[in-house]
Amino acid sequence: MKLLEVAVIPGDGIGKEVVPAALEVLNAAADVHGGISFRFDSFPWSCDYYEQHGKMMPEDGLQTLQNFEAVFLGAVGDPARVPDHVSLWGLLIKIRREFQQVINIRPAKYFRGLSSPLLRPNDFDLLVVRENSEGEYSEIGGRLHKGDDEIAIQNAVFTRKGTERAMRYAFDLARKRRGHLTSATKSNGIVYSMPFWDEVFKDVHKDYPDVQTTSTHIDALAAFFVTKPQVFDVVVASNLFGDILTDIGAAIMGGIGIAPAANINLNGKYPSMFEPVHGSAPDIYGLGIANPIGQIWTAKMMLDHFGYLELGQHLLDVVESVTYDGIKTKDIGGSATTREVTSEIIRRLQK
Structure with missing residues:
Protein backbone atom coordinates (compact mmCIF):
# COMPACT_ATOMS: atom_id res chain seq x y z
CA MET A 1 0.00 0.00 0.00
CA ILE A 103 5.38 25.30 -14.64
CA ASN A 104 1.65 25.93 -14.41
CA ILE A 105 -0.71 23.57 -16.26
CA ARG A 106 -4.37 24.27 -16.94
CA PRO A 107 -6.59 22.10 -19.16
CA ALA A 108 -9.81 23.07 -20.90
CA LYS A 109 -12.14 20.67 -22.68
CA TYR A 110 -15.69 20.32 -23.92
CA PHE A 111 -17.31 18.94 -20.78
CA ARG A 112 -20.38 16.79 -21.25
CA GLY A 113 -23.35 18.20 -19.41
CA LEU A 114 -22.12 21.78 -19.35
CA SER A 115 -23.62 24.53 -21.44
CA SER A 116 -20.73 26.23 -23.22
CA PRO A 117 -21.35 29.85 -24.22
CA LEU A 118 -19.92 28.99 -27.62
CA LEU A 119 -22.46 28.60 -30.42
CA ARG A 120 -20.64 25.54 -31.81
CA PRO A 121 -18.29 24.29 -29.10
CA ASN A 122 -17.40 21.14 -31.06
CA ASP A 123 -15.16 18.82 -29.07
CA PHE A 124 -12.18 20.88 -27.91
CA ASP A 125 -9.55 19.45 -25.58
CA LEU A 126 -6.56 21.70 -24.99
CA LEU A 127 -3.83 22.18 -22.41
CA VAL A 128 -2.07 25.45 -21.59
CA VAL A 129 1.48 25.28 -20.24
CA ARG A 130 2.21 28.57 -18.53
CA GLU A 131 5.69 29.71 -17.52
CA ASN A 132 5.21 30.24 -13.81
CA SER A 133 8.32 31.88 -12.36
CA GLU A 134 9.23 35.06 -14.21
CA GLY A 135 8.03 36.95 -17.30
CA GLU A 136 5.58 39.76 -16.73
CA TYR A 137 5.09 38.78 -13.09
CA SER A 138 8.67 39.48 -12.04
CA GLU A 139 9.21 41.50 -8.87
CA ILE A 140 11.58 43.97 -10.53
CA GLY A 141 10.40 47.56 -10.75
CA GLY A 142 9.20 50.30 -8.46
CA ARG A 143 7.45 53.60 -8.02
CA LEU A 144 9.02 57.05 -8.03
CA HIS A 145 7.78 60.53 -7.14
CA LYS A 146 4.26 61.55 -6.17
CA GLY A 147 1.42 63.48 -7.76
CA ASP A 148 1.54 64.41 -11.44
CA ASP A 149 5.13 63.20 -11.79
CA GLU A 150 4.55 59.77 -10.26
CA ILE A 151 6.10 56.90 -12.22
CA ALA A 152 5.41 53.15 -11.94
CA ILE A 153 7.84 50.73 -13.60
CA GLN A 154 7.21 46.98 -13.91
CA ASN A 155 9.93 45.03 -15.67
CA ALA A 156 9.20 41.79 -17.50
CA VAL A 157 12.08 39.33 -17.14
CA PHE A 158 12.62 36.44 -19.56
CA THR A 159 15.59 34.13 -19.07
CA ARG A 160 16.66 31.54 -21.60
CA LYS A 161 16.62 28.92 -18.84
CA GLY A 162 13.07 29.67 -17.71
CA THR A 163 11.70 30.11 -21.22
CA GLU A 164 13.30 26.94 -22.60
CA ARG A 165 12.22 24.94 -19.54
CA ALA A 166 8.56 25.78 -20.09
CA MET A 167 8.80 25.09 -23.81
CA ARG A 168 10.48 21.70 -23.41
CA TYR A 169 7.80 20.69 -20.92
CA ALA A 170 5.14 21.72 -23.43
CA PHE A 171 6.84 19.88 -26.31
CA ASP A 172 7.02 16.72 -24.20
CA LEU A 173 3.29 16.96 -23.42
CA ALA A 174 2.46 17.55 -27.08
CA ARG A 175 4.33 14.36 -27.99
CA LYS A 176 2.12 12.42 -25.58
CA ARG A 177 -1.07 14.02 -26.91
CA ARG A 178 -1.86 14.93 -30.53
CA GLY A 179 1.55 16.21 -31.59
CA HIS A 180 0.87 19.93 -31.99
CA LEU A 181 2.20 22.88 -29.98
CA THR A 182 1.13 26.52 -30.27
CA SER A 183 3.34 29.31 -28.94
CA ALA A 184 1.65 32.47 -27.65
CA THR A 185 3.68 35.51 -28.70
CA LYS A 186 3.39 39.24 -29.36
CA SER A 187 6.63 39.90 -31.19
CA ASN A 188 5.01 42.47 -33.48
CA GLY A 189 4.43 44.82 -30.54
CA ILE A 190 6.73 43.84 -27.68
CA VAL A 191 10.11 44.39 -29.27
CA TYR A 192 12.58 42.64 -26.95
CA SER A 193 11.07 39.87 -24.83
CA MET A 194 8.75 38.39 -27.44
CA PRO A 195 11.26 38.13 -30.32
CA PHE A 196 13.51 36.44 -27.75
CA TRP A 197 10.63 34.08 -26.88
CA ASP A 198 10.16 33.27 -30.59
CA GLU A 199 13.89 32.58 -31.05
CA VAL A 200 14.01 30.17 -28.12
CA PHE A 201 10.88 28.43 -29.40
CA LYS A 202 12.50 27.86 -32.80
CA ASP A 203 15.69 26.58 -31.16
CA VAL A 204 13.84 24.09 -28.94
CA HIS A 205 11.70 22.90 -31.83
CA LYS A 206 14.85 21.52 -33.49
CA ASP A 207 14.91 18.80 -30.81
CA TYR A 208 11.26 17.89 -31.48
CA PRO A 209 10.97 17.56 -35.28
CA ASP A 210 7.99 15.20 -34.85
CA VAL A 211 5.88 17.93 -33.20
CA GLN A 212 4.04 20.40 -35.44
CA THR A 213 4.17 24.00 -34.26
CA THR A 214 2.45 27.35 -34.73
CA SER A 215 3.31 30.77 -33.31
CA THR A 216 0.28 33.02 -32.86
CA HIS A 217 0.01 36.56 -31.52
CA ILE A 218 -1.79 36.63 -28.18
CA ASP A 219 -4.62 38.91 -29.33
CA ALA A 220 -5.47 36.60 -32.25
CA LEU A 221 -4.94 33.54 -30.07
CA ALA A 222 -7.43 34.81 -27.50
CA ALA A 223 -9.97 35.26 -30.28
CA PHE A 224 -9.26 31.77 -31.66
CA PHE A 225 -9.89 30.26 -28.21
CA VAL A 226 -13.44 31.52 -28.67
CA THR A 227 -13.96 30.94 -32.39
CA LYS A 228 -12.13 27.64 -32.95
CA PRO A 229 -10.79 26.09 -29.71
CA GLN A 230 -10.95 22.61 -31.23
CA VAL A 231 -7.84 23.28 -33.35
CA PHE A 232 -5.55 23.54 -30.31
CA ASP A 233 -3.68 20.74 -28.58
CA VAL A 234 -0.98 22.15 -26.28
CA VAL A 235 -0.32 25.89 -25.93
CA VAL A 236 2.80 27.33 -24.28
CA ALA A 237 2.67 30.87 -22.98
CA SER A 238 4.41 33.37 -20.76
CA ASN A 239 3.18 34.03 -17.24
CA LEU A 240 0.73 36.80 -18.14
CA PHE A 241 -0.43 35.42 -21.48
CA GLY A 242 -0.99 31.99 -19.96
CA ASP A 243 -3.00 33.49 -17.11
CA ILE A 244 -5.32 35.28 -19.53
CA LEU A 245 -5.73 32.36 -21.92
CA THR A 246 -6.64 29.92 -19.17
CA ASP A 247 -9.44 32.12 -17.87
CA ILE A 248 -10.81 32.15 -21.42
CA GLY A 249 -10.44 28.37 -21.43
CA ALA A 250 -12.48 28.13 -18.24
CA ALA A 251 -15.13 30.44 -19.64
CA ILE A 252 -15.62 28.50 -22.87
CA MET A 253 -16.03 25.30 -20.87
CA GLY A 254 -19.06 26.85 -19.25
CA GLY A 255 -17.84 28.09 -15.91
CA ILE A 256 -14.67 29.05 -14.08
Whole structure:
Protein backbone atom coordinates (compact mmCIF):
# COMPACT_ATOMS: atom_id res chain seq x y z
CA MET A 1 0.00 0.00 0.00
CA LYS A 2 1.44 3.34 -1.09
CA LEU A 3 0.82 6.16 1.42
CA LEU A 4 0.67 9.62 -0.12
CA GLU A 5 1.18 12.49 2.34
CA VAL A 6 -0.51 15.71 1.26
CA ALA A 7 -0.56 19.14 2.90
CA VAL A 8 -4.02 20.70 2.66
CA ILE A 9 -4.68 24.46 2.77
CA PRO A 10 -8.43 25.12 2.38
CA GLY A 11 -7.78 28.87 2.45
CA ASP A 12 -10.64 31.34 2.20
CA GLY A 13 -14.32 31.41 1.28
CA ILE A 14 -15.61 28.43 -0.64
CA GLY A 15 -12.19 26.80 -0.39
CA LYS A 16 -13.32 25.71 3.06
CA GLU A 17 -16.30 23.95 1.45
CA VAL A 18 -14.93 22.43 -1.75
CA VAL A 19 -11.62 21.20 -0.35
CA PRO A 20 -13.25 18.82 2.19
CA ALA A 21 -15.50 17.60 -0.63
CA ALA A 22 -12.50 16.85 -2.86
CA LEU A 23 -10.70 15.05 -0.03
CA GLU A 24 -13.71 12.76 0.39
CA VAL A 25 -13.59 12.02 -3.33
CA LEU A 26 -9.85 11.32 -3.19
CA ASN A 27 -10.35 8.86 -0.35
CA ALA A 28 -13.10 7.14 -2.31
CA ALA A 29 -10.85 6.95 -5.38
CA ALA A 30 -8.07 5.45 -3.25
CA ASP A 31 -10.49 2.80 -1.96
CA VAL A 32 -11.46 1.95 -5.53
CA HIS A 33 -7.81 1.63 -6.55
CA GLY A 34 -6.89 -0.45 -3.53
CA GLY A 35 -3.16 0.21 -3.74
CA ILE A 36 -2.91 3.74 -2.36
CA SER A 37 -4.06 5.70 0.65
CA PHE A 38 -3.82 9.34 1.66
CA ARG A 39 -2.78 11.15 4.78
CA PHE A 40 -4.03 14.73 4.77
CA ASP A 41 -2.63 17.34 7.18
CA SER A 42 -4.64 20.56 7.13
CA PHE A 43 -3.29 24.05 7.79
CA PRO A 44 -5.55 27.08 8.51
CA TRP A 45 -3.47 29.63 6.62
CA SER A 46 -5.83 32.21 5.15
CA CYS A 47 -7.12 35.76 5.50
CA ASP A 48 -8.58 34.68 8.86
CA TYR A 49 -5.06 33.69 9.89
CA TYR A 50 -3.75 37.02 8.63
CA GLU A 51 -6.21 39.00 10.75
CA GLN A 52 -5.05 37.10 13.83
CA HIS A 53 -1.30 37.01 13.15
CA GLY A 54 -0.53 39.76 10.64
CA LYS A 55 0.77 37.25 8.07
CA MET A 56 -0.75 34.68 5.73
CA MET A 57 1.38 31.80 7.05
CA PRO A 58 3.84 31.31 9.92
CA GLU A 59 7.53 32.02 9.44
CA ASP A 60 8.32 28.31 9.25
CA GLY A 61 5.35 27.53 6.98
CA LEU A 62 7.43 26.64 3.94
CA GLN A 63 9.67 24.37 5.99
CA THR A 64 6.55 22.58 7.20
CA LEU A 65 5.14 22.15 3.68
CA GLN A 66 8.46 20.96 2.30
CA ASN A 67 8.05 17.61 4.06
CA PHE A 68 4.95 16.67 2.03
CA GLU A 69 4.65 15.06 -1.37
CA ALA A 70 2.15 17.66 -2.61
CA VAL A 71 0.22 20.74 -1.51
CA PHE A 72 -3.55 20.78 -2.13
CA LEU A 73 -4.84 24.35 -2.05
CA GLY A 74 -8.40 25.65 -2.05
CA ALA A 75 -8.69 29.39 -2.67
CA VAL A 76 -6.93 32.49 -1.40
CA GLY A 77 -8.42 35.93 -0.94
CA ASP A 78 -10.99 38.06 0.83
CA PRO A 79 -10.40 41.59 -0.48
CA ALA A 80 -12.97 43.14 1.85
CA ARG A 81 -10.62 42.28 4.72
CA VAL A 82 -7.14 41.80 3.22
CA PRO A 83 -5.86 43.40 -0.02
CA ASP A 84 -5.38 40.83 -2.78
CA HIS A 85 -1.71 41.64 -3.28
CA VAL A 86 -1.11 40.91 0.40
CA SER A 87 -3.02 37.62 0.51
CA LEU A 88 -1.70 36.26 -2.80
CA TRP A 89 1.95 37.22 -2.34
CA GLY A 90 1.85 36.08 1.26
CA LEU A 91 0.65 32.55 0.53
CA LEU A 92 -0.10 31.35 -3.01
CA ILE A 93 2.67 33.13 -4.92
CA LYS A 94 5.09 32.71 -2.02
CA ILE A 95 4.68 28.92 -2.27
CA ARG A 96 4.93 28.96 -6.07
CA ARG A 97 8.12 31.00 -6.11
CA GLU A 98 10.03 29.56 -3.16
CA PHE A 99 9.13 25.97 -4.03
CA GLN A 100 10.35 26.60 -7.60
CA GLN A 101 7.02 25.60 -9.13
CA VAL A 102 8.14 26.84 -12.51
CA ILE A 103 5.38 25.30 -14.64
CA ASN A 104 1.65 25.93 -14.41
CA ILE A 105 -0.71 23.57 -16.26
CA ARG A 106 -4.37 24.27 -16.94
CA PRO A 107 -6.59 22.10 -19.16
CA ALA A 108 -9.81 23.07 -20.90
CA LYS A 109 -12.14 20.67 -22.68
CA TYR A 110 -15.69 20.32 -23.92
CA PHE A 111 -17.31 18.94 -20.78
CA ARG A 112 -20.38 16.79 -21.25
CA GLY A 113 -23.35 18.20 -19.41
CA LEU A 114 -22.12 21.78 -19.35
CA SER A 115 -23.62 24.53 -21.44
CA SER A 116 -20.73 26.23 -23.22
CA PRO A 117 -21.35 29.85 -24.22
CA LEU A 118 -19.92 28.99 -27.62
CA LEU A 119 -22.46 28.60 -30.42
CA ARG A 120 -20.64 25.54 -31.81
CA PRO A 121 -18.29 24.29 -29.10
CA ASN A 122 -17.40 21.14 -31.06
CA ASP A 123 -15.16 18.82 -29.07
CA PHE A 124 -12.18 20.88 -27.91
CA ASP A 125 -9.55 19.45 -25.58
CA LEU A 126 -6.56 21.70 -24.99
CA LEU A 127 -3.83 22.18 -22.41
CA VAL A 128 -2.07 25.45 -21.59
CA VAL A 129 1.48 25.28 -20.24
CA ARG A 130 2.21 28.57 -18.53
CA GLU A 131 5.69 29.71 -17.52
CA ASN A 132 5.21 30.24 -13.81
CA SER A 133 8.32 31.88 -12.36
CA GLU A 134 9.23 35.06 -14.21
CA GLY A 135 8.03 36.95 -17.30
CA GLU A 136 5.58 39.76 -16.73
CA TYR A 137 5.09 38.78 -13.09
CA SER A 138 8.67 39.48 -12.04
CA GLU A 139 9.21 41.50 -8.87
CA ILE A 140 11.58 43.97 -10.53
CA GLY A 141 10.40 47.56 -10.75
CA GLY A 142 9.20 50.30 -8.46
CA ARG A 143 7.45 53.60 -8.02
CA LEU A 144 9.02 57.05 -8.03
CA HIS A 145 7.78 60.53 -7.14
CA LYS A 146 4.26 61.55 -6.17
CA GLY A 147 1.42 63.48 -7.76
CA ASP A 148 1.54 64.41 -11.44
CA ASP A 149 5.13 63.20 -11.79
CA GLU A 150 4.55 59.77 -10.26
CA ILE A 151 6.10 56.90 -12.22
CA ALA A 152 5.41 53.15 -11.94
CA ILE A 153 7.84 50.73 -13.60
CA GLN A 154 7.21 46.98 -13.91
CA ASN A 155 9.93 45.03 -15.67
CA ALA A 156 9.20 41.79 -17.50
CA VAL A 157 12.08 39.33 -17.14
CA PHE A 158 12.62 36.44 -19.56
CA THR A 159 15.59 34.13 -19.07
CA ARG A 160 16.66 31.54 -21.60
CA LYS A 161 16.62 28.92 -18.84
CA GLY A 162 13.07 29.67 -17.71
CA THR A 163 11.70 30.11 -21.22
CA GLU A 164 13.30 26.94 -22.60
CA ARG A 165 12.22 24.94 -19.54
CA ALA A 166 8.56 25.78 -20.09
CA MET A 167 8.80 25.09 -23.81
CA ARG A 168 10.48 21.70 -23.41
CA TYR A 169 7.80 20.69 -20.92
CA ALA A 170 5.14 21.72 -23.43
CA PHE A 171 6.84 19.88 -26.31
CA ASP A 172 7.02 16.72 -24.20
CA LEU A 173 3.29 16.96 -23.42
CA ALA A 174 2.46 17.55 -27.08
CA ARG A 175 4.33 14.36 -27.99
CA LYS A 176 2.12 12.42 -25.58
CA ARG A 177 -1.07 14.02 -26.91
CA ARG A 178 -1.86 14.93 -30.53
CA GLY A 179 1.55 16.21 -31.59
CA HIS A 180 0.87 19.93 -31.99
CA LEU A 181 2.20 22.88 -29.98
CA THR A 182 1.13 26.52 -30.27
CA SER A 183 3.34 29.31 -28.94
CA ALA A 184 1.65 32.47 -27.65
CA THR A 185 3.68 35.51 -28.70
CA LYS A 186 3.39 39.24 -29.36
CA SER A 187 6.63 39.90 -31.19
CA ASN A 188 5.01 42.47 -33.48
CA GLY A 189 4.43 44.82 -30.54
CA ILE A 190 6.73 43.84 -27.68
CA VAL A 191 10.11 44.39 -29.27
CA TYR A 192 12.58 42.64 -26.95
CA SER A 193 11.07 39.87 -24.83
CA MET A 194 8.75 38.39 -27.44
CA PRO A 195 11.26 38.13 -30.32
CA PHE A 196 13.51 36.44 -27.75
CA TRP A 197 10.63 34.08 -26.88
CA ASP A 198 10.16 33.27 -30.59
CA GLU A 199 13.89 32.58 -31.05
CA VAL A 200 14.01 30.17 -28.12
CA PHE A 201 10.88 28.43 -29.40
CA LYS A 202 12.50 27.86 -32.80
CA ASP A 203 15.69 26.58 -31.16
CA VAL A 204 13.84 24.09 -28.94
CA HIS A 205 11.70 22.90 -31.83
CA LYS A 206 14.85 21.52 -33.49
CA ASP A 207 14.91 18.80 -30.81
CA TYR A 208 11.26 17.89 -31.48
CA PRO A 209 10.97 17.56 -35.28
CA ASP A 210 7.99 15.20 -34.85
CA VAL A 211 5.88 17.93 -33.20
CA GLN A 212 4.04 20.40 -35.44
CA THR A 213 4.17 24.00 -34.26
CA THR A 214 2.45 27.35 -34.73
CA SER A 215 3.31 30.77 -33.31
CA THR A 216 0.28 33.02 -32.86
CA HIS A 217 0.01 36.56 -31.52
CA ILE A 218 -1.79 36.63 -28.18
CA ASP A 219 -4.62 38.91 -29.33
CA ALA A 220 -5.47 36.60 -32.25
CA LEU A 221 -4.94 33.54 -30.07
CA ALA A 222 -7.43 34.81 -27.50
CA ALA A 223 -9.97 35.26 -30.28
CA PHE A 224 -9.26 31.77 -31.66
CA PHE A 225 -9.89 30.26 -28.21
CA VAL A 226 -13.44 31.52 -28.67
CA THR A 227 -13.96 30.94 -32.39
CA LYS A 228 -12.13 27.64 -32.95
CA PRO A 229 -10.79 26.09 -29.71
CA GLN A 230 -10.95 22.61 -31.23
CA VAL A 231 -7.84 23.28 -33.35
CA PHE A 232 -5.55 23.54 -30.31
CA ASP A 233 -3.68 20.74 -28.58
CA VAL A 234 -0.98 22.15 -26.28
CA VAL A 235 -0.32 25.89 -25.93
CA VAL A 236 2.80 27.33 -24.28
CA ALA A 237 2.67 30.87 -22.98
CA SER A 238 4.41 33.37 -20.76
CA ASN A 239 3.18 34.03 -17.24
CA LEU A 240 0.73 36.80 -18.14
CA PHE A 241 -0.43 35.42 -21.48
CA GLY A 242 -0.99 31.99 -19.96
CA ASP A 243 -3.00 33.49 -17.11
CA ILE A 244 -5.32 35.28 -19.53
CA LEU A 245 -5.73 32.36 -21.92
CA THR A 246 -6.64 29.92 -19.17
CA ASP A 247 -9.44 32.12 -17.87
CA ILE A 248 -10.81 32.15 -21.42
CA GLY A 249 -10.44 28.37 -21.43
CA ALA A 250 -12.48 28.13 -18.24
CA ALA A 251 -15.13 30.44 -19.64
CA ILE A 252 -15.62 28.50 -22.87
CA MET A 253 -16.03 25.30 -20.87
CA GLY A 254 -19.06 26.85 -19.25
CA GLY A 255 -17.84 28.09 -15.91
CA ILE A 256 -14.67 29.05 -14.08
CA GLY A 257 -15.88 26.94 -11.15
CA ILE A 258 -14.84 23.72 -12.90
CA ALA A 259 -11.34 24.68 -14.05
CA PRO A 260 -8.30 22.99 -12.41
CA ALA A 261 -4.61 23.86 -12.27
CA ALA A 262 -1.27 22.40 -11.25
CA ASN A 263 1.93 24.19 -10.24
CA ILE A 264 4.79 21.82 -10.98
CA ASN A 265 8.23 21.63 -9.40
CA LEU A 266 10.60 19.93 -11.86
CA ASN A 267 13.76 19.40 -9.82
CA GLY A 268 12.24 17.27 -7.06
CA LYS A 269 13.49 19.52 -4.25
CA TYR A 270 10.04 20.73 -3.26
CA PRO A 271 6.44 19.51 -3.57
CA SER A 272 4.18 20.58 -6.41
CA MET A 273 0.93 22.40 -5.61
CA PHE A 274 -2.56 21.78 -6.98
CA GLU A 275 -5.30 24.43 -6.95
CA PRO A 276 -8.47 25.22 -8.90
CA VAL A 277 -8.58 28.29 -11.11
CA HIS A 278 -11.64 29.76 -9.37
CA GLY A 279 -11.42 32.27 -6.56
CA SER A 280 -12.71 32.19 -3.00
CA ALA A 281 -16.18 33.63 -3.83
CA PRO A 282 -16.82 34.94 -0.30
CA ASP A 283 -20.29 36.11 -1.36
CA ILE A 284 -21.57 32.51 -1.54
CA TYR A 285 -19.49 30.98 1.23
CA GLY A 286 -21.61 29.03 3.69
CA LEU A 287 -24.62 28.66 1.37
CA GLY A 288 -23.74 25.11 0.35
CA ILE A 289 -23.93 25.91 -3.37
CA ALA A 290 -20.22 26.14 -4.26
CA ASN A 291 -19.24 24.08 -7.28
CA PRO A 292 -16.80 21.33 -6.17
CA ILE A 293 -15.83 20.21 -9.70
CA GLY A 294 -12.86 22.57 -10.06
CA GLN A 295 -11.37 21.25 -6.83
CA ILE A 296 -12.16 17.63 -7.73
CA TRP A 297 -10.67 17.98 -11.22
CA THR A 298 -7.62 19.49 -9.50
CA ALA A 299 -7.48 16.31 -7.38
CA LYS A 300 -7.48 14.34 -10.64
CA MET A 301 -4.43 16.32 -11.78
CA MET A 302 -2.71 15.45 -8.51
CA LEU A 303 -3.43 11.76 -9.12
CA ASP A 304 -1.88 12.15 -12.58
CA HIS A 305 1.19 13.77 -11.03
CA PHE A 306 1.58 10.82 -8.66
CA GLY A 307 1.46 8.48 -11.67
CA TYR A 308 -2.10 7.14 -11.28
CA LEU A 309 -3.23 8.18 -14.75
CA GLU A 310 -5.94 5.55 -15.21
CA LEU A 311 -7.46 6.30 -11.83
CA GLY A 312 -7.39 10.03 -12.60
CA GLN A 313 -9.11 9.50 -15.93
CA HIS A 314 -11.72 7.27 -14.30
CA LEU A 315 -12.43 10.00 -11.77
CA LEU A 316 -12.84 12.65 -14.48
CA ASP A 317 -15.12 10.34 -16.48
CA VAL A 318 -17.31 9.88 -13.40
CA VAL A 319 -17.47 13.65 -12.78
CA GLU A 320 -18.42 14.23 -16.40
CA SER A 321 -21.16 11.59 -16.22
CA VAL A 322 -22.61 13.31 -13.15
CA THR A 323 -22.80 16.69 -14.90
CA TYR A 324 -24.19 15.04 -18.04
CA ASP A 325 -27.05 13.62 -15.97
CA GLY A 326 -27.88 17.10 -14.70
CA ILE A 327 -26.53 16.83 -11.16
CA LYS A 328 -24.73 20.15 -10.96
CA THR A 329 -24.64 23.35 -8.96
CA LYS A 330 -26.45 26.58 -9.75
CA ASP A 331 -23.48 28.34 -11.38
CA ILE A 332 -23.50 25.85 -14.27
CA GLY A 333 -27.25 25.58 -14.70
CA GLY A 334 -28.26 23.04 -12.05
CA SER A 335 -29.95 23.09 -8.68
CA ALA A 336 -27.86 20.60 -6.70
CA THR A 337 -25.90 21.52 -3.60
CA THR A 338 -22.18 21.04 -3.07
CA ARG A 339 -23.01 18.02 -0.90
CA GLU A 340 -25.33 16.44 -3.49
CA VAL A 341 -22.79 16.71 -6.30
CA THR A 342 -20.01 15.32 -4.13
CA SER A 343 -22.12 12.43 -2.82
CA GLU A 344 -23.18 11.42 -6.33
CA ILE A 345 -19.58 11.44 -7.58
CA ILE A 346 -18.55 9.23 -4.67
CA ARG A 347 -21.51 6.91 -5.20
CA ARG A 348 -20.61 6.38 -8.84
CA LEU A 349 -16.94 5.92 -8.05
CA GLN A 350 -17.78 3.19 -5.57
CA LYS A 351 -20.24 1.60 -7.97
